[in-house]
Amino acid sequence: MSTQATAPIGVADEENSHLDATRSRAIRRRSLKLLGSLLRPHRVDFTLAIVLVVVGQAARVAGPALVALAIDRGLPAALDGDWGPTWLVAGGYVGAAIAAGACTAAYIRMAAKVSQAVLLDLRQRVFRQTQLLSLEFHESYTSGRIISRQTSDLEALRDLLDSGITSLAQGFLFMAFTGVSLFILDWRSGLVLLVAVGPVWAITRWFQKRSQVLYRISRVASARLIVNFVENMTGIRAVQAFRRERYNEQVYGGFTEDYREISARTMRLNGVYDPGLTLIGNVTVAVALGFGAFRVLDGSLEVGVLVATLLYTKRFFQPVRDMAMFYNAFQSASAALEKISGLLEEVPSVRPPARPVALPSAQGHVRFDDVTFGYGSGRTILPHLELDVPAGQTVALVGSTGAGKSTLAKLVTRFYDVTAGAITLDGVDLRDLSTPDLRRAVVMVTQEAYLFSGSVRENIALARPDASDEEIERAARAVGAHDFILDLPDGYDTDVNKRGGRVSAGQRQLISFARAFLADPAVLILDEATSSLDIPGERLVQRGLETLLANRTAIIIAHRLSTVAIADRVLVMADGRIVEDGPPAELIAGSGRFAALHAAWRDSLV
Numbered sequence: 001m002s003t004q005a006t007a008p009i010g011v012a013d014e015e016n017s018h019l020d021a022t023r024s025r026a027i028r029r030r031s032l033k034l035l036g037s038l039l040r041p042h043r044v045d046f047t048l049a050i051v052l053v054v055v056g057q058a059a060r061v062a063g064p065a066l067v068a069l070a071i072d073r074g075l076p077a078a079l080d081g082d083w084g085p086t087w088l089v090a091g092g093y094v095g096a097a098i099a100a101g102a103c104t105a106a107y108i109r110m111a112a113k114v115s116q117a118v119l120l121d122l123r124q125r126v127f128r129q130t131q132l133l134s135l136e137f138h139e140s141y142t143s144g145r146i147i148s149r150q151t152s153d154l155e156a157l158r159d160l161l162d163s164g165i166t167s168l169a170q171g172f173l174f175m176a177f178t179g180v181s182l183f184i185l186d187w188r189s190g191l192v193l194l195v196a197v198g199p200v201w202a203i204t205r206w207f208q209k210r211s212q213v214l215y216r217i218s219r220v221a222s223a224r225l226i227v228n229f230v231e232n233m234t235g236i237r238a239v240q241a242f243r244r245e246r247y248n249e250q251v252y253g254g255f256t257e258d259y260r261e262i263s264a265r266t267m268r269l270n271g272v273y274d275p276g277l278t279l280i281g282n283v284t285v286a287v288a289l290g291f292g293a294f295r296v297l298d299g300s301l302e303v304g305v306l307v308a309t310l311l312y313t314k315r316f317f318q319p320v321r322d323m324a325m326f327y328n329a330f331q332s333a334s335a336a337l338e339k340i341s342g343l344l345e346e347v348p349s350v351r352p353p354a355r356p357v358a359l360p361s362a363q364g365h366v367r368f369d370d371v372t373f374g375y376g377s378g379r380t381i382l383p384h385l386e387l388d389v390p391a392g393q394t395v396a397l398v399g400s401t402g403a404g405k406s407t408l409a410k411l412v413t414r415f416y417d418v419t420a421g422a423i424t425l426d427g428v429d430l431r432d433l434s435t436p437d438l439r440r441a442v443v444m445v446t447q448e449a450y451l452f453s454g455s456v457r458e459n460i461a462l463a464r465p466d467a468s469d470e471e472i473e474r475a476a477r478a479v480g481a482h483d484f485i486l487d488l489p490d491g492y493d494t495d496v497n498k499r500g501g502r503v504s505a506g507q508r509q510l511i512s513f514a515r516a517f518l519a520d521p522a523v524l525i526l527d528e529a530t531s532s533l534d535i536p537g538e539r540l541v542q543r544g545l546e547t548l549l550a551n552r553t554a555i556i557i558a559h560r561l562s563t564v565a566i567a568d569r570v571l572v573m574a575d576g577r578i579v580e581d582g583p584p585a586e587l588i589a590g591s592g593r594f595a596a597l598h599a600a601w602r603d604s605l606v
């Protein structure tokens, strides 16, 4: 996530609305490049869509000219008994209408095909990228922002691609063809129209400026509404526990009122713009009619041409409103594209090696060799750490909050790379291991014991989707999860997110133990849950834990006395340093920090 001018900007300037010219040019170039790369595979369809829209609009505009021909040529000939020209023009009119309809239909289908393919491609790219980016990125770029990229930003692009571009292209061509046809038919009427363009332009600019401001405010207001609602629903337990319902209702009521007010202002704006446009259009038609009627009377204008010019004048301004709206869609879509292109430009901070060292079956010997680490360019969290964990050892990490225990654990899983020094597994630098080798050898079980929607079976098999039912059950049995799983409504097939399938915190941990057991890593990192379990729950988890830890290297961020007791070795951390290191019994017998901590723990149990 570098911020140097030459380096990729990524998401760094996403919230910054005061960019200098060089940077905003770079961001625009990046967006266009992304758009180009999205459209390139569809260039044939895209070109075809352009041809279709041109032909379709030309055919649409042919109507009034054919009416003029019918009146001025067909009618006199028909009066003389020759119906040929009338039939010809009528045939042409029907043909043009069919061509216009067919081209529009084909164009809409083609545009939908291209826009859906582009959106699908983009959606997949965003998803792939968010999976690929390192934890460092996700810890600073909140999930709310990623959700916005995947939802509202893609929606904004969809609006533009689906209807925005269509209305712009159709409207622009329609007006151009109509104007040109009018000038060809009768340039004097064309001049009347030209005079009307001035006020239409002025009122449209006026509308555009105001609607743009209102559009932005309304987006902010609706986002605020959604965020507030989601927050209240997510924290509904706290809301009810602290009786915040009335207060929240007032706050939410205020937000809805803001949203109503802004919607009303938008409607009032339309209430001025729409009649304004209609008025200008009608006055123009009236002027063209008066002007034309005099010329018909003195014989310098044919009646058919007058009818056609009136039709053209009336229809000329029809697309203006849609095109004015396009501007809003365009603005939000280009902002969305800038943000998405920034996300796609990010590079993972932890990258796989170009030439990995193979480690098909690790033993689990972990070494910290003069490791120094700090998050990003922030302060040093772990200074010059030396640590040797022989294969098979169970290490309990204890220490005050913020001491650096989780940081140490995250380094062993290579969620982050060390700033200096090296961490090795069986003598191989973690940075030289291929991702599959590393993921197989080192597994981290986090506090949250996250369960994905799906069955218990699928959740256990997460690390090894090819595991057989027997293997899954064996893993569950080993950690003591089998019995409670059988008691669930559908046993191993129970959906963990469905009512009735809900599992307790301890049971969730056991499922995640079974998952880790099945993965069978050489090194297991465990961030033990701080939440206090009830005594039977704790015992259940404890037994599962002991089985899980046997025969592998384990580093546990320990919060429970019982866990520390089963460790071979305890490391006490303070300010990123290991201040005590030894077997639990030895440290308890001593007079250091751990002895004091242990005494406090024991007292708390009484």
Ligand SMILES: Nc1ncnc2c1ncn2[C@@H]1O[C@H](COP(=O)(O)OP(=O)(O)OP(=O)(O)O)[C@@H](O)[C@H]1O
Pocket: 139, 375, 378, 381, 399, 400, 401, 402, 403, 404, 405, 406, 407, 408
């Ligand atoms: N993603 C991060 N970015 C920047 N600083 C961080 C990040 N995560 C942790 N830190 C900082 O690193 C230090 C060590 O944090 P760490 O989470 O490793 O402590 P810990 O010993 O695991 O604490 P706890 O027991 O409360 O989980 C803290 O000062 C914390 O503020």
